[in-house]
Amino acid sequence: MSLNKIIVSLLCATLLPVAISCKKKSGDSIKIGAIFSVTGPASFLGAPEEKTARMMVDEINARGGIDGKTLELIVKDSAGSPEKAISFAKQLIEEEKVYAIIGPSTSGETMKIKGICEEGKTILISCAAAEVITNPVTKYTFKVAQNDSFGAQKICEVMKKKGIRSIGIVTSNDGYGIAGKEQMEKAAAKNGIAVLISEVYDKKATDLTGVLTKLKAKNVQAVVNWSIVPAQSIVPKNMKQLNMDAQLFQSSGFGNIKYAKEAGEAGEGIIFPCGRLLIAEALPDNHPQKALLMKYKKDYESKYGEDASTFGGHAYDALIILEEAIKKAGADREKARDAIENIKDLPGVGGVYNFSPADHLGLDINAFDMLTVRDGKFVRYTE
Amino acid sequence: MSFEQLLQYALSGITNGSIYAIVAIGFNIIYNTTGIINFAQGEFLMLGGMTAISLSSFMPLPLAILAAVVITSFAGALIDFLFIRRLKSPSVLGMVIVTVGLSIVIREIALHIWDEKVRSLPYFTGNEISSINIMGAFISPQVLWVIGVSSVIVVFLGVFFKFTLTGRSMRACASNITAARLCGINARNMVTISFMLSAGIGALAGCVVSPITQTQYDCGTSLAIKGFTVAILGGLGNSTGAVVGGIVIGLLEAFSISVLPLAYKDAVAIAILLIILFVRPSGLLGKKEAAGLKEF
Incomplete structure (x- = not known):
């Protein structure tokens, strides 16, 4: 092989999507597909999701599977690209014939593959x-992450208590920011808070003093920054x-301590809505999520x-879920769908899930707590 | 608009502009020797920043930065040695394509060495919340570091390319490689030196801007795009031009923010860039005759 050919094949190898699949042939296993943006701009979502999913599946299989059925996890890295997510979704449904798909990590990708999953x-x-x-x-689509509107409403409630009238x-x-902007503007209007200015910045922005x-x-009394990109620090x-x-x-x-660490001293006092994982230790012992949160935290961090x-x-x-x-429902996918709609009082990391045919999220505004940064740590926000 | 605000927009423009400029300077070095644009320049910045961040956990900051510069310039030499040097007929386009491919490879390698997380070097002076008050407007001390380091690099390169034998040989290679060879210049070695130099300067730039922009495995690309724009605006190959171009684009962006929504920032900057290039195709400080000799 000439060197040029080596270079070309090297390039091809890196350009190809990094598809990692663990093939395990066993008679009684259930295939679960997962599409996460393990790399790329949304990697801070996809990377921990992928690690968590692998850890969970290993754990379930180690204790003999679910009613004797082991799980086979097929993870696809979409790198945050909706186009890749679409082709992976088709591949998982048509070729791998998976039982269910978890992910994608971002809203944009999810909306693109929702129809494909419904059809399949x-x-x-x-x-x-x-x-x-x-x-x-829609019939087959569920989600586990809290709605943006919960967070926006929570923020407005704190603002009202602090006497903030103009923001x-x-x-x-990106998809996350644009959806958040809309929800935040809506929530502010509902709560009688004036939005004096609303601006959109590039997700790769490196300085926002302008x-x-x-x-x-x-002269705004408060600033709301809604994003999942490094601009959060x-x-x-800059402020x-x-x-x-x-x-x-x-x-x-902002619920990732590395952003608070990057912001350093400037991060002190930031208020944001978040699930309870980050303040698990501080929860009362009888809180339904406490035991589960502590276990997830311990398992993940030690692994x-x-x-x-x-x-x-x-x-x-x-x-x-x-x-x-x-x-x-066992291996019956239709029955499994119905079973999810009937899940009640299931504690998870994001909150306590109560699904119904009319509610495919199963969480309400109480899934969020308000947190703040104190001495470089996340603590529960109190007035 | 009050005077303070006006000044604040100007300082904000200078902050961004100085970052663009320090990136643009790196493009000019390789262009000056080979006549090509190295699209992996942004990755040199990222490599420098990442290496310094990793090293700074067990050595003092200045030493970590120095080591990062040395390591990255060797990476630059390695790239030239492994890829550019071996091209049988190194056409300008061929070399450009190689650098595009390299940028992707370096990014993927960085993702595997480090991870997807955002990191940054500590502020050289003060910390995240320190700012200097200039007549009612504020600027981070790190910006002064960026401007200072860019100025030193510009002066250094100016002297290097004008007065040293190596620098002049490098420029000779870009003007006419055959003629340079006939004069006894080892053109291939000059290319290696230019890759080392631009990787080293890129790494230094990556370290200086890291506290402001933060460093991530894929942060090089977006920095490089702006740097490239600025290098063209200032006149390719001209380091002073890069600084002038950077500040001009930075200021234009900042003042466009003051009247237009932020989303139009890039559109305004690019529109003005195009107008300037229509009027002066060789850039603000570029020489027409020099540009005529280059392939692009």
Whole structure:
């Protein structure tokens, strides 16, 4: 092989999607497909989701599977690309004939493959947040991540208590940011809070002092930054550098301690809505989620040596819901779908799930708590 | 708009502009020797930043940055040695395509060495919340570091390309490679040196901007696109031009934000870039005659 050929094949190898599948031939196993953006811009969602899913499946199989049926997990890395998600969804449904698909990690990808799963009569348990995924309800699509609107409403409630009447909103120009912008504007209007300015920044933005100067000039009392990109640590730093004293609120996307660490001292005092995983230790012992949260945290952190995040928790919830469904319905996919709709009082990482034919999310606004950053740690926010 | 606000937009523009400029300088070095654009330049920045961040956990910051610069420039040499040097007929287009491929490979390798997480170096002076008050407007001390380091690099490169034998040989290679060879210049070695130099400078840039922009395995691409734009605006191959171009684009963006929604920032910057290039195709400080000799 000439060197040129080696170079070409090397390039091809890296360009090809990194599809990792663990093939295990066994008579009585159930194939579960997973599409996560393990790499790419949404990798901080997909990477912990993939790790969590693998950990859970190993654990289930180690204890002999669900009623004797082992699980076979097929993970596809979409790298955050809806096009890749579409082809992987088709492949999983048509070729692998999976029992159900968990993921994708982002709302944009989920909306693109929702129709494919409905057509293929395959259960889809999305790990993304956008409300439109399960509103209106469609037959085979479920989701486990809290709605954006819950977070927006929670933020507005805190603002009202703090006497904040005028705000500025900045969001990233991706699916998450755009959906959040809409929900935040809606919630603010409902709560009588004036949105003086609402701006969208590039998801790869590296410095935001320009747009924050504009917010500062409007004298907003609070800034809401709704994104899942690294700008979450840039906004607080830039605000402090500009000597802005407005209160900063962020979305649940901030629920990853590394963003607080990146923001350093500038991150102190940020208020954001989030699931309870990050404050599991502080929950009262009789809280329905406490035991499960502590276990997930311990298992994940001891296995991977990194902090557990609420995003990994979405994959955890998707799997425990599937586990419940398989327990009730066995290998019958149609019955499994009905079984999910009947799940009640199931504690998960994201909250306590109560599904119904009219509610394919199963969570309400109480799934969120308000957190803040104190001494570089996430703590429960109290007035 | 009050004076403070005006000044604040200007400082914000300078912040972004200085980042663009320091990236653009790296493009110019390889262009000056080979006449090609190295599309893996952004990856040198990322490599420098990431290496320094990893090293800074067990050595003092200045030493970590120095080591990162050295390591990255060797990576640059390795790239030239493994890929560019072995091209049988190194056409400009062929080399450009190789660098595009390399940028993808380096990104994937970085993803495997480190991971997908965002990191950053500590602020060189002060921390996340320190800012310097200039007549009512504020700027992070790190921006002064970026501007300072860019200026030093510009002066260094100016002296290097104008007055040293190596620098002049490198420029000779870009002007006419055959003539340079006839004069006894080892063109291949000059290309290696230019890759080392631009990787080293890229790494230094990656370290200096890291506290502001944060570093991630794929952060090189977006930095490189802006850097490339700025290099063209300033006049390819001209380091002073890169700084002027960077500040111009940064200021334009910042003032466009003050009147238009932020989303139009890039559109405004690119529109103005196009207008300038229609009027002056060789860039703000580029020389027409010099540009005429290059393939692009």
